[in-house]
Amino acid sequence: MSIDATWENEAASRKFSRTKSIDKQFWLGLRRRLLPFLLPVGLLVLWQVLTSHGEVAPQVLPAPLQVFNAAVHLAHTELWADITVSAKRAFTGFAIGAGIGLIMGMINGLSKIGEELMDSTIHMARTVPHLALIPLVILWFGIGEETKVLLVALGVFFPMYLNTYHGMRAVDPGLVETGKVYGLRGFRLFRQVILPAAVPNILIGLRFALGVMWLTLIVAETVAADSGIGYITTNAREYMQTDVMLVGILIYALLGKGADLTARTLEHFLLPWHPTYGTARK
Amino acid sequence: MTSVLTQQEYFPGNAMGAASHSARIEVQGVHKSFGTKSVLRDLDLTIEPGEFVAIVGRSGCGKSTLLRLLAGLDTPTAGRVLVDGKPLKGLNTDARVMFQDARLMPWMRVVNNVGLGLNGAWQERAISALADVGLEDRKGDWPAILSGGQRQRVALARALVNQPRFMLLDEPLGALDALTRLDMQALLERLWRERQFTALLITHDVDEAVTLADRIILIEDGKIGLDLRVPLRRPRTHGEPEFISLRQQVLQRVMEG
Numbered sequence: 001m002s003i004d005a006t007w008e009n010e011a012a013s014r015k016f017s018r019t020k021s022i023d024k025q026f027w028l029g030l031r032r033r034l035l036p037f038l039l040p041v042g043l044l045v046l047w048q049v050l051t052s053h054g055e056v057a058p059q060v061l062p063a064p065l066q067v068f069n070a071a072v073h074l075a076h077t078e079l080w081a082d083i084t085v086s087a088k089r090a091f092t093g094f095a096i097g098a099g100i101g102l103i104m105g106m107i108n109g110l111s112k113i114g115e116e117l118m119d120s121t122i123h124m125a126r127t128v129p130h131l132a133l134i135p136l137v138i139l140w141f142g143i144g145e146e147t148k149v150l151l152v153a154l155g156v157f158f159p160m161y162l163n164t165y166h167g168m169r170a171v172d173p174g175l176v177e178t179g180k181v182y183g184l185r186g187f188r189l190f191r192q193v194i195l196p197a198a199v200p201n202i203l204i205g206l207r208f209a210l211g212v213m214w215l216t217l218i219v220a221e222t223v224a225a226d227s228g229i230g231y232i233t234t235n236a237r238e239y240m241q242t243d244v245m246l247v248g249i250l251i252y253a254l255l256g257k258g259a260d261l262t263a264r265t266l267e268h269f270l271l272p273w274h275p276t277y278g279t280a281r282k
Numbered sequence: 283m284t285s286v287l288t289q290q291e292y293f294p295g296n297a298m299g300a301a302s303h304s305a306r307i308e309v310q311g312v313h314k315s316f317g318t319k320s321v322l323r324d325l326d327l328t329i330e331p332g333e334f335v336a337i338v339g340r341s342g343c344g345k346s347t348l349l350r351l352l353a354g355l356d357t358p359t360a361g362r363v364l365v366d367g368k369p370l371k372g373l374n375t376d377a378r379v380m381f382q383d384a385r386l387m388p389w390m391r392v393v394n395n396v397g398l399g400l401n402g403a404w405q406e407r408a409i410s411a412l413a414d415v416g417l418e419d420r421k422g423d424w425p426a427i428l429s430g431g432q433r434q435r436v437a438l439a440r441a442l443v444n445q446p447r448f449m450l451l452d453e454p455l456g457a458l459d460a461l462t463r464l465d466m467q468a469l470l471e472r473l474w475r476e477r478q479f480t481a482l483l484i485t486h487d488v489d490e491a492v493t494l495a496d497r498i499i500l501i502e503d504g505k506i507g508l509d510l511r512v513p514l515r516r517p518r519t520h521g522e523p524e525f526i527s528l529r530q531q532v533l534q535r536v537m538e539g
Contacts, residue, residue: 175385178385180373182440196387196389274388
């Protein structure tokens with residue numbers, strides 16, 4: 001009898017502790033998911049409170065709701081056209097700059113002659129900040145599309161080139177030798193051994209390049225443009241439309257986040273074998 | 283007839299008529315130096331078809347250099363290497379090499395690694411080679427999730443699928459734990475007996491040399507210091523008195539050098 005009672009007690013307490021631990025896990029999970037939002041939401045509320053009570057002038061910092069309304073208004077008028085224009089510039093420049101960077105990086109990474117011919121010159125050119133060329137490029141092309149595309153292409157070229165080149169150079173010579181022993185030559189060796197080995201570095205270059213792409217575009221559109229998000233922002237300053245300026249800045253942030261997500265997704269799909277990026281883990 | 287008999291005498295472990303599956307390797311007066319440092323000096327060595335030769339020696343004695351010359355990965359400074367009587371030029375296409383690190387392509391699944399460089403309907407061949415080393419069920423895995431022993435087995439399957447007539451083994455079991463190493467030795471011996479390729483194993487483990495080899499060669503100062511036949515029956519057990527005395531003999535000789 002007493003033994004039975006102990007059994008029951010134990011079973012009950014075990015059951016209790018299990019439900020307790022499930023509860024605990026639930027709360028821990030909830031906390032982990034919600035806690036990161038606390039700070040931004042809090043700041044947003046603080047911002048709304050301060051601005052709606054007139055502590056901060058709306059010309060300095062409009063209320064979040066006002067910014068939201070401005071965004072809605074813009075979305076119904078010119079916003080999409082401007083986003084399209086900006087995105088087109090960004091990706092045209094990116095395609096040109098990153099494409100050339102990738103190809104040159106591969107050539108110089110694979111061929112000694114190419115490296116000797118070009119690498120030192122490219123490193124020299126790299127020391128010039130590409131944004132310093134803005135006045136010159138405006139002189140050449142005015143504030144036309146070429147200016148923005150050229151600046152983005154220039155900015156994107158270097159991270160892409162450097163990382164591709166480094167990736168090609170850093171291929172494990174043992175693997176290349178193995179490829180040769182197993183009869184791989186020329187393009188097959190490149191396709192099956194050298195290129196996949198360089199992909200992690202190329203993707204790092206891509207990520208850097210995407211960052212530079214937006215940064216360059218923001219500067220170029222702010223300084224020299226008659227359309228695009230940067231133009232909206234600059235134009236809004238002329239009319240003291242601080243809410244519109246904030247919308248522009250937020251859109252840049254979202255586009256940057258989108259670029260980062262793209263890079264991450266690419267890493268996930270192109271490097272499934274990689275212990276760090278992919279699904280293969282020890 | 284006589285030559286067949288001699289062969290059988292030499293290689294009790296291997297079946298007759300091995301010649302088509304195995305290469306005859308001759309090294310004639312080979313000299314190899316890197317800069318001013320000469321690593322191999324005037325080396326002569328003949329490996330009969332189907333023979334299993336183990337090369338032992340202290341690190342830096344030139345054994346890996348010899349392996350690279352035989353694989354055609356390097357060229358001798360002087361002298362020549364003959365494969366079936368023909369001088370070796372460039373890569374030795376009859377040979378496959380296994381290194382201490384498995385050298386699998388991390389971006390290829392196991393079965394693609396085994397099929398590296400194959401053409402045509404290679405998948406079936408690759409899978410049957412994987413079955414030979416007992417890893418058929420891992421064919422879709424990435425190399426990153428395999429253990430060291432499994433990686434070496436994949437590397438072995440990759441070498442075997444090419445049906446090499448000459449297998450070069452550069453301390454392939456050196457990084458494995460003791461139990462895995464014994465398994466791998468048994469696997470190597472079984473596959474060698476089935477496939478009848480000529481084998482050259484570089485090892486610093488004298489036990490391993492005595493377990494696997496028909497002939498143990500000691501290289502010291504770039505020359506052959508000892509060339510010893512191992513007349514033991516296969517499979518060999520470490521406890522046999524002959525095994526122990528042979529091992530002692532080789533060890534002592536290595537230590538003296």
